[in-house]
Amino acid sequence: MDLTNSLLLLTILPLALGWLLDLILGDPAYLPHPVVGFGKLIAWGDKKLNKGNRRKLKGAILTLSLCIGCFIISYFTLEFLTKISPYLTFAITAIGVFYCLAGKTLCQEVSMVFQATDESVDKGRKQLSRIVGRDTSQLSPQAIRTGALETLAENLSDGVVAPLFWFALLGLPGMLTYKIINTQDSMIAYKNEKYKDFGCWAAHIDDIVNYIPARITALLMLLVSNKLSLIGFVRKYRKNHLSPNSGYPESALAGILDTQFGGPNVYHGKLVEKPFIGENPRSLTTLDMQKALKINRGVEALSVIIILAIYISIL
Numbered sequence: 001m002d003l004t005n006s007l008l009l010l011t012i013l014p015l016a017l018g019w020l021l022d023l024i025l026g027d028p029a030y031l032p033h034p035v036v037g038f039g040k041l042i043a044w045g046d047k048k049l050n051k052g053n054r055r056k057l058k059g060a061i062l063t064l065s066l067c068i069g070c071f072i073i074s075y076f077t078l079e080f081l082t083k084i085s086p087y088l089t090f091a092i093t094a095i096g097v098f099y100c101l102a103g104k105t106l107c108q109e110v111s112m113v114f115q116a117t118d119e120s121v122d123k124g125r126k127q128l129s130r131i132v133g134r135d136t137s138q139l140s141p142q143a144i145r146t147g148a149l150e151t152l153a154e155n156l157s158d159g160v161v162a163p164l165f166w167f168a169l170l171g172l173p174g175m176l177t178y179k180i181i182n183t184q185d186s187m188i189a190y191k192n193e194k195y196k197d198f199g200c201w202a203a204h205i206d207d208i209v210n211y212i213p214a215r216i217t218a219l220l221m222l223l224v225s226n227k228l229s230l231i232g233f234v235r236k237y238r239k240n241h242l243s244p245n246s247g248y249p250e251s252a253l254a255g256i257l258d259t260q261f262g263g264p265n266v267y268h269g270k271l272v273e274k275p276f277i278g279e280n281p282r283s284l285t286t287l288d289m290q291k292a293l294k295i296n297r298g299v300e301a302l303s304v305i306i307i308l309a310i311y312i313s314i315l
Contacts (some may be wrong), residue, residue: 009090011171017098019098021095022098026105034179042062042180042183042188046187046188056201059188059200063205066180066184070177071177075173078093097172097175100178103300106152110293112127113145113148121139121141121144124141128144131148131155134266135265145288152292154243154246156221163178166178167307181202181209184199184205184206185202188202189202207244215245217248217249218234219231221249221253222255225298227255227256230256233251233278237251237254237255237278253292253295254277256292256295259281259284260276260282262276
């Protein structure tokens with residue numbers, strides 16, 4: 001294939017189609033999901049290796065093996081399929097993009113938290129527990145809504161912008177490898193006795209691959225909301241987060257909504273004191289959620305448009 005046909009069939013059209021599929025379908029429960037397979041591999045490695053001595057080394061072996069293995073297998077699989085038929089690679093790539101993006105599902109989950117909280121505090125706590133790692137059993141309605149919007153901002157980077165970023169750089173193999181890194185971070189990168197050594201490589205690699213996407217996410221959030229004047233706000237509060245990356249999108253959303261994120265929360269039975277992001281602890285409403293969802297959709301669309309424009313400019 002020449003360059004034009006290659007970019008169209010293997011990159012531009014699959015990206016556009018995969019994004020549209022996620023926009024329409026989200027993550028249907030009736031379809032198998034590759035991230036579930038990633039989770040089973042990680043859980044198997046955790047069970048086999050996270051014991052005895054040299055846990056940091058064992059964790060490094062697991063993390064690097066899964067990352068390198070995922071990239072190599074997916075890269076050469078696509079190369080093989082392309083030789084059979086570029087249209088087969090097109091289909092697989094489009095499906096892969098669809099599975100790797102979490103834009104619609106993320107918005108649905110956050111919307112359901114607000115709806116459940118409006119019905120009862122207990123329902124809101126239960127719904128929020130599906131998408132956060134903190135203990136939700138004692139949270140107030142305000143804390144529930146805050147947790148949902150914090151997760152929305154953080155996962156806009158992890159679930160949308162970062163996968164698109166790595167697709168733009170390394171195609172579907174890069175996107176899939178990012179997802180397995182991010183899945184490891186969510187499963188074994190805890191700072192407790194069991195995982196502080198075993199999961200440290202997963203945590204550090206996740207920090208590295210999210211470094212640029214998190215900052216791009218915050219910038220795009222300010223751009224689509226016409227709030228570029230809040231760059232100083234983001235710079236001020238970005239460090240008020242335990243993660244070197246999550247503080248960027250969270251501070252951007254806190255600034256846009258003129259609200260306050262962060263503060264103390266209970267994780268795995270232990271109270272964790274976190275600095276506040278923002279200075280206005282006002283009550284959050286459904287209107288705030290709707291505004292935040294609109295920003296998410298705008299950032300997702302703009303990210304795809306930018307990537308497509310870059311590829312098209314190469315033609």
